[in-house]
Each structure stands twice: as C-alpha cells, then as structure tokens.
Amino acid sequence: NAGVMQNPRHLVRRRGQEARLRCSPMKGHSHVYWYRQLPEEGLKFMVYLQKENIIDESGMPKERFSAEFPKEGPSILRIQQVVRGDSAAYFCASSPFSVGDDEQFFGPGTRLTVL
Amino acid sequence: QQQVKQSPQSLIVQKGGISIINCAYENTAFDYFPWYQQFPGKGPALLIAIRPDVSEKKEGRFTISFNKSAKQFSLHIMDSQPGDSATYFCAASILGRWMDSSYKLIFGSGTRLLVRP
Numbered sequence: 001n002a003g004v005m006q007n008p009r010h011l012v013r014r015r016g017q018e019a020r021l022r023c024s025p026m027k028g029h030s031h032v033y034w035y036r037q038l039p040e041e042g043l044k045f046m047v048y049l050q051k052e053n054i055i056d057e058s059g060m061p062k063e064r065f066s067a068e069f070p071k072e073g074p075s076i077l078r079i080q081q082v083v084r085g086d087s088a089a090y091f092c093a094s095s096p097f098s099v100g101d102d103e104q105f106f107g108p109g110t111r112l113t114v115l
Numbered sequence: 116q117q118q119v120k121q122s123p124q125s126l127i128v129q130k131g132g133i134s135i136i137n138c139a140y141e142n143t144a145f146d147y148f149p150w151y152q153q154f155p156g157k158g159p160a161l162l163i164a165i166r167p168d169v170s171e172k173k174e175g176r177f178t179i180s181f182n183k184s185a186k187q188f189s190l191h192i193m194d195s196q197p198g199d200s201a202t203y204f205c206a207a208s209i210l211g212r213w214m215d216s217s218y219k220l221i222f223g224s225g226t227r228l229l230v231r232p
Contacts, residue, residue, distance in 0.1 A: 004158075033219065042121075042204055042222040043159065056219060091158050095218070103149070104220060106158035 002027070004094050004107035005074075012113045019079040019086070021110045025094030032075045033093040033104060034060075034067060043091060049075060082114045117142060119207050121223025128230050134192040136226045138205035141186065145207040149220070150179065150190045153202045162203070163190070195230045202227050 005024040013019050025032050030051050035043040045059040049069035060067065064082075069075040079086055089111050093104035120139045128134045138148075149164035165172045165179040165188065172179045178191040192199055205223040 031218075035220075035222075042224045043220070045219040045221065048219055059219070093158075093220075103161050103164070104218075106151075106160065108156075108158045 004092055004105050006090075006092050006107035006110050008110060009108060010111050010113070012115060013082050014115050015083055016081050019082050019112055021077040021079075021090050021092075021112070023075040023077070023092030023094075023107060025075070025092075026096075026105055029094035029096050029105070031095045032069050033095070034075075034077050035091045035093065037089040037091060037109070039088070046077070079112075082112075084114050087112055087114045117221055119205060119221050119223045121205050121226060123226060124224070125227045126229070128195045128228065130195065130197060130230055130232050132195050132230075134195045134199070134228055134230070135189060136203055136205070136228075137187065137189045138207075138223050139185075139187045140207050140221075142207070142209075143186070144209050145221075147208040147210045148179070148181065148188050149206050149208075150177075151204045151206060151222075153204065153225075159204060192228075195228075197230045197232050200228055200230050 004026055007022050032049045034046040036046055037043045047060045047067045048056040052071050064080045066078045089109045091106050091109045093106045095104045122137050150162045151159035152162045153159040163174050163177045163179055165181050167183050170181050176193045181188045202225045204225050206220040208220050
C-alpha cells in the first residue's frame with residue numbers, strides 16, 4: 001500500500017507566479033489535510049477536505065490560497081501570486097477516519113521556494 | 116486556547132540516556148495527543164499517541180505520560196540511540212466524532228533531539 005504521495009517534491013517560483021501542489025492520499029483514505037511548516041517551526045494547519053467538500057479552512061489565508069479535493073484525482077493546494085513569505089514546506093496528510101482509525105499519515109512534503 | 120506549548124527547543128542526550136520532552140495545552144476539549152517524529156527532508160511520522168482516559172502509554176522504548184489535571188503530557192525515550200536523533204512534535208486534536216468536527220492537529224513548536232554516541 002503506497003503511502004501519501006506529494007508532487008512536486010521541490011518547487012521554485014518567482015514572485016507573482018502561481019504554485020500548484022498535489023497530494024494523492026493513501027488508498028482508501030477520503031480525508032485530506034494540508035499543513036504548512038515554516039523553517040525551524042512546527043506545522044500549522046491550513047485546510048481539511050473530504051471528497052468534493054471543504055470541511056475546515058480556518059487555517060488558510062483568505063487571499064491567494066485555495067484548495068480542492070475532486071471526486072477523481074489528487075487534492076490540489078493552489079497559491080496564486082506567490083510572495084517570498086510563502087516559502088515553506090507544505091505537507092499533506094490523509095486519514096480514513098473510520099472508528100478507531102485516528103492517525104493522519106503524512107506525505108514527504110513539497111518544499112516551495114519563492115525567489 | 117488552541118496552542119500547544121512544547122519544551123525544550125533542543126535536547127542533547129548521551130547514548131543510553133533518557134530523553135524527556137514536555138508539552139502543555141489549554142483547551143480541555145482536546146482528546147487525542149499524538150507524538151510525531153520527523154527526520155530532515157521527510158514528513159512527520161506518528162510515533163505514539165494517547166487518549167486522556169489513561170495516564171501512561173508505553174510502546175517499546177517510547178512512553179507518553181499524561182497529566183489531565185495539569186494539562187500536560189510528555190514523551191520519554193528510554194535507552195536513547197543515535198538513530199533517535201530527529202525533531203519531535205507533540206500535537207493535540209479534538210476527535211469528537213461529530214459530523215462537523217475538523218480533527219485538525221495542533222502542533223507544538225518541535226524539539227530537536229541529538230543523541231551522542
């Protein structure tokens with residue numbers, strides 16, 4: 001059973017460009033979380049999605065950031081008009097969330113560098 | 116209210132020693148407390164987790180101690196090994212099992228552990 005997959009692993013963008021980060025959850029998992037980790041800091045929750053639904057986006061900046069988890073295909077975190085402060089590691093986690101399965105499984109992350 | 120405070124920021128332990136990392140929280144609604152281990156360039160991986168209905172949970176060399184009244188929990192790594200050198204994060208969540216529950220993890224700021232040979 002493959003783990004959570006994220007691509008690209010590294011992404012370099014210039015200020016003002018768009019960044020698209022992809023996350024394929026583990027097989028059988030229908031819950032996806034996105035977290036952001038700034039250098040030397042802990043992970044901060046951004047958004048929680050189920051298939052075709054955003055459940056909690058309380059941690060996501062109101063502007064420039066959006067997320068989706070379509071019925072088919074990976075979850076996408078989109079950052080428009082990137083700025084230097086967006087440089088961070090972005091982690092996706094997935095969970096089955098059936099009774100007794102509480103663990104969130106993390107992917108390897110996408111390291112975004114904004115020049 | 117949503118914060119989880121973690122200490123120390125960094126820790127150096129000799130091989131064979133005990134590593135202790137502490138976390139404190141404010142929100143009494145938290146009912147799930149996992150510890151994650153992260154190696155450089157990798158995503159966090161679940162190490163061990165505890166619910167507030169028990170005061171201690173042990174898995175191999177790793178033990179979580181939980182003090183509900185003090186709203187504190189700690190990770191103890193017995194017989195620490197150089198391979199344990201990593202960053203450790205405590206976290207907290209509200210599982211609730213309600214339809215609109217978020218289950219999001221609130222992470223501490225991390226502890227960088229170095230185990231010297």
